[in-house]
Amino acid sequence: MIGTRTDRLPDCRPLLADSDDLTLVFQPIVDLSAATVVGYEALARFPGTAGPDVWFAAAAEAGIAAELEALAIHKALDAVDRLPDNTFLTVNVSPHLLGADVVQRALAVRPDLHRVVVELTEHTAVDDLSCLRSQTDALRERGALIALDDTGSGYSGLQQMAAVRPQLVKLDRSLVADAEDDPVRMALAEMMGEFAGRIDAWLLAEGIETPAELAAFTRLGVPLAQGWLLGRPSPEFLPLADDVAQLVRTQVARARLTDSVASLMRPVRQCVLGEDDVPDVPPAVLVGPHGEPASLLLSDPRTLEVYTAPVSLRVHPSTDIGEALQRALTRPPAQRFDPVVCTDPSGQVLGLLRIEDLASAARAR
Template sequence: MTPAGTAAEWPRRVASVLAEPSRLRLLFQPIVDLQRGVVAGYETLARFSEPDGRPSRVPPDQWFAAAGAQGVGARLEGLVVRRCLDLLRTVPPNCFLTVNVSPHLLTDPELAGALLAVPDLAPLVLELTEHQDVTDLDPLIDLRDRLRSRGALLAVDDAGSGYSGLQQIAAIKPQLVKLDRAIVNGVDGDEVKLALTELLGEFAGRIDAWLLAEGIEAWSEVEALLRLGVPLGQGWLFGRPGPAWPRLDPGTAAPLRFRSARARLVEHVASLVEEVPVEGGPAGGVVPGGQTGLRVDPGGRPQALLLPRRRGDDDPGHRIAPVSLRVPVFAGVREVARRAAARPEHSRFDPIVCVDDVGVAVGVVRVERLLLRLAAGG
């Protein structure tokens, strides 16, 4: 819906931005790795200028709503996406960049064409933001697979705000799930919000996604999220939106790392990682028969597990299994064990793939080693 009382002004406003893209500014808010106290990524935020050049005081979501009402929503979102694509090579190392897109517009040629024209989309994360029912998810899922093959990831925001949203998450299977800020606000003092956060963490683990808590404004919220194993956070506590690329203030990073160390009950899973042979990747390697290995894409990102044949098989080759769980090297042992146990029965004891900050495979963690570490007291 367009804002009440200003509907007649919107065609001129939107047209001025489409005709003169300099009226669109991009700001970036840091997304923080709560475990390590470093910036892990950035969210892109659009800001507009009025036709007379003044910065607009109208919220950006109303601009996009007005463009949608005029039938040019894909053009305006495409303008933002193209600007982000131009910036991809400048994103700091080991960081990702999220940009908001409406799921019902993502398959529009304006947006899909711009994205598919880029061979390597890493480290782009497309954040599906609009809670509008998509009646036919098949085209979106097909496009998702094509975008993933180019290195892009998907995120879904406002998790926990409704059952239909959870259904959409289950169908799309994003790599990043954003926890609704209404749940994050005051989570430390609300047992219901704590339970919801834990439940959504379990849900994210089931679909092999990372949970990101947005709207963090208090250290007490950080401490509660750390205790629940939430890996990523965003909010004014860590930094307001700014020009590319805001850093985490040392005065914020130090207390975050202190709180993370205090909350960490066990060491990182990195100590359990086992290097395995790799098929594909920059070196184009192969995995010997009878050994556990990984199949990776040209960028080194895991595509499948190569597992030894089961006892009694005559074929010395491999059993190919999908990657049912991937975790960052700095994930806690208990968090990883919880996510591993939440997997379906047929894949519950498959090796866990460990990746670095940009999703490149570094090795696997065998469930047996995970259990032995827990049995030894973490």
């Protein structure tokens, strides 16, 4: 049970006898290339046998949907300080309720949202996408990342992805289940992954339940995965079981991860944007207060003049070499030959990729 102060919790008494009737469990999110847990999704649980969807539907019918979601947000944010190192927590919020006062107050309980991923579920259509974009931008300014849930079904279409520009895109279970035997589903998943890459988002395959599904999405190069095969929801933040980690490593090896950009990644110096100790010799990455890449320190090869450039492309270490090169060369001309920043799922800088290295590796394949 989460230790939450009851004097600041939303009132859900028409539905719950007590605020402690809502508890949380945490399901791991796995970085497939590293075979390790990088985050957890906070999931609500209630008394009895009815699933959470039933309870949230009942709350909507009773007119207290926002209050119930706010209660879950309160409890999830209280758990952030207990996260294992180098992990994040995803917190579910309905997009049409994000602007509700009680939900905004719940999110304001923790001013610094670093290590928090606000996951937009899509059970109801959003009429005003520009308003939703403004609301998510405000959360980003406080350090949060934005995820889009159930992508590929229902209301989470390409238009909503383009408007919100999430950093994490969760592929709907309907496209994951038995996909290894369905080339159409695999093609749709690949399309979603390409679109996610174009907006510098990570793709997460949700609902991985069998080794065959894991193998299929590992071969596809999907960087993140979640599901019962990898770890069931638990009241504690559990690491990846040893046998599951070995299974993931085996599948990654079979997918020939040597064709990824991980082998080409070069170390790079980092400094916090605005501090005085900016290195004089490029290349370097200037990072924001939460370690996110903000700009690049580069030099003109003709004049040797040092200048800063925007971060125009970020990729995961598991990205295919050919895909990374194609994305790099389709950037605007001014940034086309700038180094590519390699980051982990939480946005932390791992290194740089030089265009000449990508081109050489692509020719050698």
